[in-house]
Amino acid sequence: MTEAPDMVDNDALELLTRRLVSNAALNSAERAAVSALMREVECFEAGACIVQHGAPCRRAWVLLEGFAYGQIGSRHSRRQIVGFYLAGDLLDLHGALTGLSSEAVIAATDCKIATLDAEALVSLIEAKPNLGRAFWIETLVEASIAREWIMNVGQRNARQRLAHLCCEMAWRSREAGLGDGRTFSMPITHEQLGDATGLTSLHVNHTLRKLEAQDLIVQDGHAIRIIDEARLRAEGDFEELYLCRSAPRSM
Amino acid sequence: MTEAPDMVDNDALELLTRRLVSNAALNSAERAAVSALMREVECFEAGACIVQHGAPCRRAWVLLEGFAYGQIGSRHSRRQIVGFYLAGDLLDLHGALTGLSSEAVIAATDCKIATLDAEALVSLIEAKPNLGRAFWIETLVEASIAREWIMNVGQRNARQRLAHLCCEMAWRSREAGLGDGRTFSMPITHEQLGDATGLTSLHVNHTLRKLEAQDLIVQDGHAIRIIDEARLRAEGDFEELYLCRSAPRSM
DNA sequence: CGCGGTATTGACGTTCTTCAACACTAGTGG
């Protein structure tokens, strides 16, 4: 998966459109306008850096396939992983809008990604403000997730953090149409999971095996299956409110 | 400060306009349009709940005077404070756009706040998409700050957390035109500071006095003065990149 | 086959929390 197919296909277009529609109601003209945004498709190998932290930036991305994560951190400190990205998620809108990326984005698996040119994005929302609202809501939800992650590392113990994260990823995977709702893929090492939860890889390991021993989850490679959802949600104090992107009153 | 002056004055208008201009270049028509947004001014007493978490919502707010903080948390868990708000900051754009507030906002001191009607906000950005961009960037910066807070509670020890927070609040206070850049106001208890940093009030106390004993800061009531900025920044591993809201290439 | 990265397990330290007291301040009501 190293060759770069540089054509945007219908699947990619539909993936982005579906996401925007789930943020705000769009008429057919607005839907059609989305196709002008995506320029080309690029592939990144697992471990590759898609976006550099603090680098000047002129575009955003749509993750089409694969699993990526955002991280921040200077030389002096250990890195912190600040978000996970699934197929359908938008990457680095901050960079596209402000001209500087505020987080690094790393491909955890091989990733297929469509680019959104910043100029095109700005002139699109100039022409179709309602689309701008859909993108904006994407950012609002991202901020909401970040706040919940602060809660996770700030107030919960290792067990609760991992339980909560499992619930979140299961939920988001289901929303993205990946897995069956009970099973989801988290293709990262314990080391990275530790950097996301503020724990060491050793403690992640220990805690995950404990959750498994108590029949809350089962690990199968890098896939996780939730056995007892009710109990897991209770353990992690999970409430999906913060993940909801719909605008009840519509436009 | 319990009476509600329900008139929007020029100061309030200018505060909001200045903030939006620092996000995106605005022409005079766009600046003028901002005045249609603010409806009325409300006052909240210290401790009052301005926004309820999970409540249906039809408006956003501009903090005109005072100090507020955002928090999340269910009955079963201790609350986590996920952000501080100073004069000029926008509150609950998430609620205005999605119809549900994703965090509670509490007044730490008496606060004067202008309301932005959600309908008016949506139709304004429909008419002036460039203004929408300015609001959007506000959200992007908020998300960026939230990510840095994840870093704070996830990777740094008590000393670093408080040093970093002091640097952030000093920076933001200066940007907001409050204090002299070295001194800033943080009118909250150690308890609340602990809820923001993922520590206990006792540990906050201890750590703060240590920072003071080593001549990094001085506390004067609820004001903090930074004595040795270079050393404090080094301690907290502070880089202001994540706070920058300017779009270098403008529109 | 051998190598490097990852997972796993146990012993030992450190940071932070919890518990228990007490001091200081402001506000309240007598």
Added chain:
DNA sequence: CCACTAGTGTTGAAGAACGTCAATACCGCG
């Protein structure tokens, strides 16, 4: 004017959760 109270700040000691260190097992890959 003076208790009285409640909230906050301060200090010390004991305990728990999590990190660090060390060693071994596993597994895909060249």
